[in-house]
Amino acid sequence: MTRQIISPGKNDSSFLLELKNVNVIRSGKKILDSVSLSIEQGEHVAIIGPNGSGKSSLIKTFTKEYHPLASVDGLVLNIMGKGTWNVFELRKLLGIVSGDLQQTYCREVSVLDVVLSGFFSSIGIYYNHEVTPEMETRAREVLEFLEISHLADRLMSELSSGEARRVLIGRALVHDPEALILDEPTTSLDLRALHSFRESVRKIADSGKSVILVTHALEDIIPEINRVILIKDGKILKDGKKDEVLTDANLSELFSLPVKVLEKGDYYQAFI
Ligand SMILES: Nc1ncnc2c1ncn2[C@@H]1O[C@H](COP(=O)(O)OP(=O)(O)OP(=O)(O)O)[C@@H](O)[C@H]1O
Numbered sequence: 001m002t003r004q005i006i007s008p009g010k011n012d013s014s015f016l017l018e019l020k021n022v023n024v025i026r027s028g029k030k031i032l033d034s035v036s037l038s039i040e041q042g043e044h045v046a047i048i049g050p051n052g053s054g055k056s057s058l059i060k061t062f063t064k065e066y067h068p069l070a071s072v073d074g075l076v077l078n079i080m081g082k083g084t085w086n087v088f089e090l091r092k093l094l095g096i097v098s099g100d101l102q103q104t105y106c107r108e109v110s111v112l113d114v115v116l117s118g119f120f121s122s123i124g125i126y127y128n129h130e131v132t133p134e135m136e137t138r139a140r141e142v143l144e145f146l147e148i149s150h151l152a153d154r155l156m157s158e159l160s161s162g163e164a165r166r167v168l169i170g171r172a173l174v175h176d177p178e179a180l181i182l183d184e185p186t187t188s189l190d191l192r193a194l195h196s197f198r199e200s201v202r203k204i205a206d207s208g209k210s211v212i213l214v215t216h217a218l219e220d221i222i223p224e225i226n227r228v229i230l231i232k233d234g235k236i237l238k239d240g241k242k243d244e245v246l247t248d249a250n251l252s253e254l255f256s257l258p259v260k261v262l263e264k265g266d267y268y269q270a271f272i
Contacts, residue, residue, distance in 0.1 A: 016041045016210050020076035022068040024234075025119035026063055031057045032068070033234040041178060043082075045209045046221045046242075049231035050255050054096075055214045058231065059183055063091055080178065091121050095172025097165070098183035111159070111167050112152045115139040135174075142170045146200050162193025165201055179210035186220050198222055203270055218246065223266035230254050242268075 012150060016248050017039045018170060022227045032054050039045055043077045049055050060066040061077070068077055080093065081124035097119070109117075109124040120129050140269050146166050160166055165185060172180055182201065186194050198220075205211045205224035221228070221242070228245040230237040232254050238245045251259040260271045 014040055015078065016043070016080060017062060017076040017170075018076055019061070019076045021072050022061060022076075022077055023072050024057055024066050024068055026057070026066070031234050032066075034059060035061075035234070036150055036234060037177075037229060037239060039210065039212065040173045042208055042210055043227065044205050044213075044222075044225040045227045045229060046213045046215065046225045047231060048254070049213060049217070050216055053231045054234040055080050055216075055231060056113065056183060058099075059096065059181055059214060061144075062094060062181070063096065087120050090116075092175045093178050094181055095169075095170045095175075095177035095179065096181045096183065097172050097185055101239075109169075109253055110152070111143070111148070111154050111156060112136075112139055114156050115142055115170040115174050118174035128247065142173050143166070145173075145203070147168050160193065161188045162196060165189065165193070165197055169200055169204070173204065174225050177209065177213055180204055181212045181214065181261055183214045185213070185215070187215065218251075218268040218270045219262065 007147055015038050017037070019038070020036045022032055022035040023030060035058065039114065039185060046054055047058065057066055061068060062079065067271045068075055077083065079090060104123050113125045116122055116131055116135060119131075119135050122129065125131060140149065140152065143152055146169060147165065148166050149172070151159065151163060151167065151193075154169065159167065169180070180201070186197060201211060202224055203223050205222060211222070211225065213222070213225060215221075226242050227240065228242045229239045230245060230250060237254055238250050246261050248261050250260060251261050251270055263270065
């Protein structure tokens with residue numbers, strides 16, 4: 001399945017993602033409103049917004065699940081400098097981890113098979129999937145990198161939320177994506193699981209892959225992320241350096257109520 005996106009760009013772009021004037025309408029409602037942003041390869045970014053602000057819709061636009069209005073002047077939607085992508089190839093290039101994805105793994109699939117399924121952009125391994133020895137070696141390497149080799153033969157349905165979330169990172173990493181996109185990744189994780197999860201993501205950020213974190217929780221922002229984009233009502237409210245964007249005034253405007261931002265060590269927290 002190949003889809004043509006407007007304004008195919010040059011192939012030598014250093015941008016991982018380049019969006020200009022992206023408008024998305026679903027069920028007659030504008031859910032992304034003239035969104036323009038560029039993310040360089042290797043750059044780490046947090047996209048923060050309240051419930052319903054358009055964060056997941058933005059990710060679905062990156063992965064071609066949602067399509068921008070083609071009739072808008074100046075529309076650009078390029079990924080790695082290209083406007084046209086095979087959708088399955090694209091989904092391998094952008095490793096995505098979300099709570100939704102975790103819910104689809106409630107059937108009996110082993111951890112190793114979950115990681116291997118990343119090669120096929122599928123939910124599990126089926127009879128028509130040809131798993132090569134190289135794929136299995138790579139899947140085991142990823143489990144080791146994430147320090148969860150001991151879980152390889154366990155069933156996904158028997159894991160804790162924290163363990164399962166790290167397995168899904170493994171699935172996203174197995175085909176060596178350019179970027180890891182994390183959509184509300186820490187929902188339902190306790191403090192210990194949160195810590196392990198953050199450490200895994202920090203390791204990935206240090207390895208040179210872009211980490212794009214989408215969340216409403218400031219404490220998810222790992223120190224390696226230096227740029228923050230605020231999104232409200234489908235529009236970009238602010239985009240800039242973390243310490244300049246995460247202010248009381250900006251967060252109060254974002255959530256439409258008085259918010260106090262605290263910086264603690266290398267992390268941030270919001271209070272009301
Ligand atoms: N397929 C769709 N059809 C109709 N409305 C949609 C669709 N997808 C998203 N929306 C609407 O677009 C708005 C943004 O939704 P989106 O899921 O992107 O928000 P979000 O910022 O990810 O929210 P949350 O933090 O609650 O997950 C919401 O009002 C939502 O109801």
